[in-house]
Amino acid sequence: MNSISDKIFNKIKKEQIKMRPKIYFILKAVLIALTTLLVAFFVLFLVSFIFFNLRASGAWFLPRFGLPVIGIFFKSLPWLLILITIILIGVLEILVKRFSFAYRRPILYSILFIIIFTFLGSFAMSRTHLHPDFFWKAQERKLPMMGRFYRDFGMPKLGDVYYGIVFDMMDSGFHLETPKGEILTVVATSTIPSRLGSPIIKKDDRVIVLGKRKNETIQAFGVRKVDKQFEIFQRRPHNPIPRMK
Amino acid sequence: MFKSLDQLSDEEIVRMVQSGGLESFGILVKRYQEKMLRYGRKFLFNNNDIEDLVQEVFIKAYTNIQSFDASRKFSAWLYRIAHNQFINAIKKKKEPLPFFDLDVLWPYSVSKENADKETNQRELSQMLEKCLDKLSPKYRESLVLYYFEELTYKEIADVLHIPMATVGIRLKRGKKIMKSLFQKYEFNK
Numbered sequence: 001m002n003s004i005s006d007k008i009f010n011k012i013k014k015e016q017i018k019m020r021p022k023i024y025f026i027l028k029a030v031l032i033a034l035t036t037l038l039v040a041f042f043v044l045f046l047v048s049f050i051f052f053n054l055r056a057s058g059a060w061f062l063p064r065f066g067l068p069v070i071g072i073f074f075k076s077l078p079w080l081l082i083l084i085t086i087i088l089i090g091v092l093e094i095l096v097k098r099f100s101f102a103y104r105r106p107i108l109y110s111i112l113f114i115i116i117f118t119f120l121g122s123f124a125m126s127r128t129h130l131h132p133d134f135f136w137k138a139q140e141r142k143l144p145m146m147g148r149f150y151r152d153f154g155m156p157k158l159g160d161v162y163y164g165i166v167f168d169m170m171d172s173g174f175h176l177e178t179p180k181g182e183i184l185t186v187v188a189t190s191t192i193p194s195r196l197g198s199p200i201i202k203k204d205d206r207v208i209v210l211g212k213r214k215n216e217t218i219q220a221f222g223v224r225k226v227d228k229q230f231e232i233f234q235r236r237p238h239n240p241i242p243r244m245k
Numbered sequence: 246m247f248k249s250l251d252q253l254s255d256e257e258i259v260r261m262v263q264s265g266g267l268e269s270f271g272i273l274v275k276r277y278q279e280k281m282l283r284y285g286r287k288f289l290f291n292n293n294d295i296e297d298l299v300q301e302v303f304i305k306a307y308t309n310i311q312s313f314d315a316s317r318k319f320s321a322w323l324y325r326i327a328h329n330q331f332i333n334a335i336k337k338k339k340e341p342l343p344f345f346d347l348d349v350l351w352p353y354s355v356s357k358e359n360a361d362k363e364t365n366q367r368e369l370s371q372m373l374e375k376c377l378d379k380l381s382p383k384y385r386e387s388l389v390l391y392y393f394e395e396l397t398y399k400e401i402a403d404v405l406h407i408p409m410a411t412v413g414i415r416l417k418r419g420k421k422i423m424k425s426l427f428q429k430y431e432f433n434k
Contacts (some may be wrong), residue, residue: 004274004278004296004299005303008271008274008300009268009271017307017308020311021311022263025312100403103402103407104402104403104408104409106351106408
């Protein structure tokens with residue numbers, strides 16, 4: 001019955017089997033920990049970028065128009081980035097499951113923990129100027145590595161949705177300055193004339209406009225004010241409109 | 246006062262091996278080879294290469310011994326290596342293994358450990374001997390580790406890398422399936 005121990009002992013003596021050095025396991029553990037941290041950070045970056053992308057495109061504010069535009073809202077979501085995020089959360093779950101604190105509990109708990117961590121972390125990250133600053137650097141071609149990413153995904157154009165600041169008021173509407181610096185004329189359609197030019201909308205308001213664009217004019221069929229804080233305007237370099245501070 | 250090698254704990258012997266006392270590894274092999282063979286025979290009942298597989302378990306244990314944290318339990322670590330080795334053997338034989346087990350997804354309340362272990366031990370051992378081969382690997386392994394290897398829920402959770410509550414659920418379901426199999430067996434006798 002001692003055959004197994006004899007065989008193994010012979011193999012050890014003849015150096016047919018060798019012990020891996022401790023440094024190998026230390027490096028492996030460090031690599032796994034670093035990969036886990038890196039994936040976690042990348043998920044945070046991506047989710048906070050999705051929030052930025054939704055705000056920059058105006059899609060974030062679409063639900064304010066109610067049910068009729070919910071279809072546009074879903075169409076405007078960055079589905080590719082959302083899919084990558086879901087895959088990365090899956091990767092993160094696999095990495096975390098290597099640790100005893102995770103595998104000793106049901107998967108539901110670790111998934112919930114990762115999702116809560118992702119939302120809180122990305123919310124904290126979205127409060128910084130990271131994305132707006134990177135976005136404008138990308139526009140000025142001063143962001144070498146991720147420039148293209150920000151140019152491709154940073155501020156997608158949504159059909160029939162325009163976002164900006166009321167530059168000045170007119171009798172039949174107003175001029176809208178977009179984040180990219182375009183000045184568009186917004187005029188009311190006959191269906192909702194009372195919404196435009198009413199005291200509700202005034203100069204310097206941040207607004208989202210739903211309407212058909214023809215050249216530099218938008219025939220608006222819906223306008224909503226959005227919150228005062230909007231970092232993409234505030235962080236724009238060489239801001240031509242000082243009153244926006 | 247010096248302890249003889251046989252009086253040393255597994256973890257003390259591992260520390261000796263880690264610091265160069267390679268021949269001490271033989272003591273660990275002697276201590277565990279019977280247990281590993283029994284675990285292998287019960288879990289892989291239709292496999293003829295148990296000895297080779299167990300030998301491979303010890304070779305892997307030796308190769309990776311520097312990764313073992315001597316503040317933890319050596320037996321659970323060794324059973325984990327054996328579990329991986331046996332699962333690979335099952336995969337090679339193309340026995341069906343679930344890709345994903347729903348039992349690890351949800352939280353369950355854990356039934357009390359040892360509640361009926363002593364009283365039902367003899368009856369269960371008899372049933373296990375007769376019906377073990379008819380159980381699916383996931384129930385078979387939990388029952389083997391609990392009733393034959395006498396590991397605790399926590400140790401089984403560490404060996405299988407599953408939640409402790411799932412260990413309880415697998416044991417409960419495994420016993421239920423086994424009882425119904427045993428009744429059929431007795432009826433057909």
